[in-house]
Amino acid sequence: MNITPLDITQKSFRKTFRGLDSEEVAAFLALVASEFEGLVKELNTLREENRRKSDELVEHRGRERSLQETLVAAQRASEEIRESARKEAEITVADSELQAEKIVQGAHQRFLRIVDDINELKRQRVQFEAGLKSLAEGHLRLLEAFREPPRDEAVPFAAGRKKLAGDES
Numbered sequence: 001m002n003i004t005p006l007d008i009t010q011k012s013f014r015k016t017f018r019g020l021d022s023e024e025v026a027a028f029l030a031l032v033a034s035e036f037e038g039l040v041k042e043l044n045t046l047r048e049e050n051r052r053k054s055d056e057l058v059e060h061r062g063r064e065r066s067l068q069e070t071l072v073a074a075q076r077a078s079e080e081i082r083e084s085a086r087k088e089a090e091i092t093v094a095d096s097e098l099q100a101e102k103i104v105q106g107a108h109q110r111f112l113r114i115v116d117d118i119n120e121l122k123r124q125r126v127q128f129e130a131g132l133k134s135l136a137e138g139h140l141r142l143l144e145a146f147r148e149p150p151r152d153e154a155v156p157f158a159a160g161r162k163k164l165a166g167d168e169s
Contacts, residue, residue, distance in 0.1 A: 005037035 008029055015022070 003036070005033040005040065008033040008036060 011029060013020070013022075013025060
């Protein structure tokens with residue numbers, strides 16, 4: 001049964017011969033109605049506050065759910081970025097290793113060319129030295145062939161002729 005403050009104030013009692021003092025009953029009913037009205041207002045205020053809190057709670061739960069979803073998405077994105085960075089690093093390292101291998105091969109080939117060039121220069125030097133030695137020896141033989149005998153051993157030209165002429169006789 002729902003009793004309102006108005007029900008309490010409008011309640012009338014039968015009068016009896018030795019009944020209650022009607023003013024005292026009326027005053028008590030007014031007091032009860034006033035207290036009851038205060039309780040009803042407080043109840044309505046608490047219900048309204050409860051409704052607002054429930055709405056806030058629903059809103060906070062929605063935000064919490066949204067934050068959790070955002071956190072999960074951020075974690076996934078972080079993992080994807082981390083994985084992508086790892087793969088990119090692997091590719092970079094592989095490219096660097098390949099480039100380093102090409103550089104090493106190029107340096108090795110250049111080294112081999114330089115060694116071949118050095119060997120060729122050594123061969124040319126030996127060949128040049130042999131040719132120069134041969135040329136020098138040839139010139140030395142020519143010089144020795146055209147060298148005049150020393151003067152004290154030489155027969156004077158005129159005496160030599162006479163001697164040569166006397167030998168014929």
